[in-house]
Amino acid sequence: MSLAERVAVVTGGSRGIGRAVCLELARQKACVVLCYAGRKSGAEETAKACERLGARVLAAQCDVAKEEEVQALMAKALSEFGRIDILVNNAGITRDGLLMTMKEEAFDQVVDTNLKGAFLCMKAAARPMMRQRYGRIINLSSVVGLRGNAGQVNYAASKAGIIGMTKSAARELASRGITVNAVAPGFVETDMTAGLPEQTKEALKKEIPMGRLGSAREIAQAVAFFAREESAYVTGQVLAVDGGMSM
Numbered sequence: 001m002s003l004a005e006r007v008a009v010v011t012g013g014s015r016g017i018g019r020a021v022c023l024e025l026a027r028q029k030a031c032v033v034l035c036y037a038g039r040k041s042g043a044e045e046t047a048k049a050c051e052r053l054g055a056r057v058l059a060a061q062c063d064v065a066k067e068e069e070v071q072a073l074m075a076k077a078l079s080e081f082g083r084i085d086i087l088v089n090n091a092g093i094t095r096d097g098l099l100m101t102m103k104e105e106a107f108d109q110v111v112d113t114n115l116k117g118a119f120l121c122m123k124a125a126a127r128p129m130m131r132q133r134y135g136r137i138i139n140l141s142s143v144v145g146l147r148g149n150a151g152q153v154n155y156a157a158s159k160a161g162i163i164g165m166t167k168s169a170a171r172e173l174a175s176r177g178i179t180v181n182a183v184a185p186g187f188v189e190t191d192m193t194a195g196l197p198e199q200t201k202e203a204l205k206k207e208i209p210m211g212r213l214g215s216a217r218e219i220a221q222a223v224a225f226f227a228r229e230e231s232a233y234v235t236g237q238v239l240a241v242d243g244g245m246s247m
Contacts, residue, residue: 003030003227007081009074011035011064011121012091014042016190017140020216021088022046024224026055030086033077034059037091056081064091064117074124083132086227087125089118089139092158096151107154114158115165122169126178135178138226139166140219143186143242159184163238170236179235181226186242188214209244 008025012018013034022032023046032050034057036043047059058080062073077084092114095106118139129135144152145159163182170180187193187204193213196204205211222241225231240246 003028003086003224005029005031006085006227007031007033007077007083008086008088008227009033009035009077009084009121009125010088010090011062011117012037013046014039015046017185017188017216017219018088018090019046019049020220021090021223022050022057023053024217024220025086025088025227026050026053026057028224028228029055030227031056031081032058033073033080033084035062035064035073035091037061037063064089064121065112067120070117070120070124074121074128078128084125084128085132085134086136087121087129087138088223088227089121089137089162091117092140094152094155096155098151099153102153107157110154111158111161114155115161118162119165122165122180126169126173129178130173130176133177135173135176136227136231137166137169137173137178137180138223139180139182140223141166141182141184141238143184143240143246146184146238146240146246166238167236174235177232179226179231181231181235182238183219183222183226184238184240184242184246185219186214186240186245188216188219190216207245208242209247212243214241214243 014036142159166182
């Protein structure tokens, strides 16, 4: 399968799942616009890795929770490549804590980045996609958005909101040739999970029918499926890539 000459905007692409998505799209010959919030060195590493795969790459700093920065990001993508074909809303943060002790600021920060950020990016990318009458929007939800998780009320709310927003946008944009889908990863081997105690990891594995954590590339390959032209008749769907955890 090839995404040759398609232009993909990927938010949160400096590490983890976002980096894996950029690399997978680059392997499939897409042009990649890599958005990062603060990890410039990580973004540069991702960009160089994509270039080694033969992709044209643009790295741009952007806080997805700020509309003016999102608009500037999409303008840069259009100026550099002339179109936006694929949007992957991957940018996300965690501010974990129990319900009774969670501060309002921690709730707002997570919802602003994870949920409002995806909304702002979809809104900005939808306009050029509608003119093209073609687009692929893929939102990153989470197994936590499907089944909840103690200590993550804010994160679960943001990721469950992603699912509702995905289905609503899919209904609005289908007639313009734009599909909107979501991928809901389970627990994945990334920088975020690397810091978990081994005992915690083993407990997690016991909840996963496949008995292991996923890889970032496995998530990226699911994203790439939704990004391809061959998925044109698939919209409003949520694909759980979690080893069976959410069954």
